[in-house]
Amino acid sequence: MEFTAGGRLELRLTRADVGKRVSVRRVSEEGTAGRKFTDTVGVLTSWNDGVLLITRRSGERVAIEESSLVAGKVVPAEPARRRGPSATxxxxxxxxxxxxxxxxxxxxxxxxxxxxxxxxxxxxxxxxxxxxxxxxxxxxxxxxxxxxxxxxxxxxxxxxxxxxxxxxxxxxxxxxxxxxxxSAELRIAALAPIGDAPDDARVVLGREPGEAWLARYQRKGASEVASKVLCAGPSVWFATVPGEGDVPAAIGRCVVDGRWAGFAAVEVDPAFRRQGLATTVMTALARRALDEGASAAWLQVEADNDGARALYDRMGFATHHAxxxxxxxxxxxx
Structure with a gap:
């Protein structure tokens, strides 16, 4: 927050700052212990009819009454993340x-x-x-x-x-x-640590998903269309870990595109969960992507998928954007 020479908070925003990243403080509550304040940081997306709309990093939009503002200023873009590759x-x-x-x-x-x-x-x-x-x-x-x-x-x-x-x-x-x-997150990470694990002979890699792979894939409603979408891409690989029957214990997909390796459809049979198979699948796909010259990884995960988010945290993935x-x-x- 900005302070004047006398030490008081100061509002340094105008409507011309719409589209910029800002930090504002507003009075949120008047109580017996005095006024309470709330700080909000994000992009000022509009300022109309006495109301500011600020979009946070997650995409959440906060409406703030102009009359409640006590301080505000334009702030620099977020610093580059220390973990993972740089990308726009x-x-x-x-x-x-x-x-x-x-x-x-x-x-x-x-x-x-x-x-x-x-x-x-x-x-x-x-x-x-x-x-x-x-x-x-x-x-x-x-x-x-x-x-x-x-x-x-x-x-x-x-x-x-x-x-x-x-x-x-x-x-x-x-x-x-x-x-x-x-809404979901796109996460990125360095690729080499993901592939830095011993080979697992159970993982079968191929250029097409095959009937068994598709039987494990959760989106089976439009199988012909799904197969066409799944097989399209610069360099597509499918991973399968056989299960006890015809349906695999785990599957995964990776698309290698220049420096990027994009992971998707990492799924594990509920009966085989907590055995590290998701990591095993991603390791095998990462090693193949490294062989093709990729150095960075990305994936998409829904915000409410706590199990997958925890796994990707452990593997070094950091959220790039929502x-x-x-x-x-x-x-x-x-």
């Missing part, structure tokens, strides 16, 4: 998109519209990285028209909490009635 959001967004390719894709300026018959939001959402080349309202109408023509809901994949992310776009979408349905899927409002049928 646009680099990771495009790498993760190449690792989960749709059946159909179209460009709108720098934006990428993606469709895969409804199989996962990631493959059926617009990736709005860069400039669409037209005003935002026109771009969003085109997005809605494009998905409507394919009998799909219109989704936009956005992000918060890292260099090049899209707090302002999130605010613009919400102002237009788009609703956030899902990503979100916004669904377009229903259009009037009149």
């Amino acid at each position: 959001y646009p680099e990771l967004a495009r790498a993760s998109s190449r690792a989960w390719q749709p059946l159909e894709s179209e460009r709108l300026g720098d934006w990428q519209l993606r469709a895969a018959d409804g199989f996962t939001r990631r493959a059926n959402s617009v990736l709005p990285v860069g400039d669409p080349g037209v005003p935002l309202d026109d771009a969003l109408r085109h997005v809605q028209d494009w998905y409507a023509a394919r009998d799909l809901p219109a989704y936009a994949q956005t992000a918060t909490g890292a260099e090049g992310t899209q707090e302002l776009l999130c605010a613009e979408l919400e102002a237009r009635g788009w609703v956030r349905e899902v 990503y979100h899927h916004y669904r377009a409002p229903e259009r009037s049928t009149r």
Whole structure:
């Protein structure tokens, strides 16, 4: 917080600071022991009608009455993380998109519209990285028209909490009635420590998932489409640990793309959990990715998946940004 020469808190924000990272303090409660204060740090996404909206790193938006402010200032971007590789959001967004390719894709300026018959939001959402080349309202109408023509809901994949992310776009979408349905984390780590473990002869690696792998995979509703999406990517590998029957005890997928190795679909039969099989699968995939020249790892995990988050913490993964899927409002049928 800023202080004047007399030692009092000072407000150093104006509406011209919308879009910048800020730190504000407000009076949150008046009690018998005196006033209580709350500090908020994030991107100032709007300042209208006496209310400031600040988007935190997680994507949570905090509304603050202008009249409650006692101090505030613009603050520098978050320092680079000491753990893991350095990367911007646009680099990771495009790498993760190449690792989960749709059946159909179209460009709108720098934006990428993606469709895969409804199989996962990631493959059926617009990736709005860069400039669409037209005003935002026109771009969003085109997005809605494009998905409507394919009998799909219109989704936009956005992000918060890292260099090049899209707090302002999130605010613009919400102002237009788009609703956030899902949020998750994209985490990154150095690849070498993940592969630094002895070989496990039980792990079978291959270029295609196979029927047994797909039998373990939890998203089996659209198997033909799923197989096409799963097999697409720069250099795709599938890992399988056989179980007691036809269904594997554990599976995993990795896409090698330049310096990046992207992990997904790491799943373990409940009967075989707490035996280290998830780590075993990721180690085998990491070693193969290292052989192909990769040096950094990424993966995506939902915020409420405590077991997976704990595993990835132990493996050295740190959150790079939060990503979100916004669904377009229903259009009037009149």
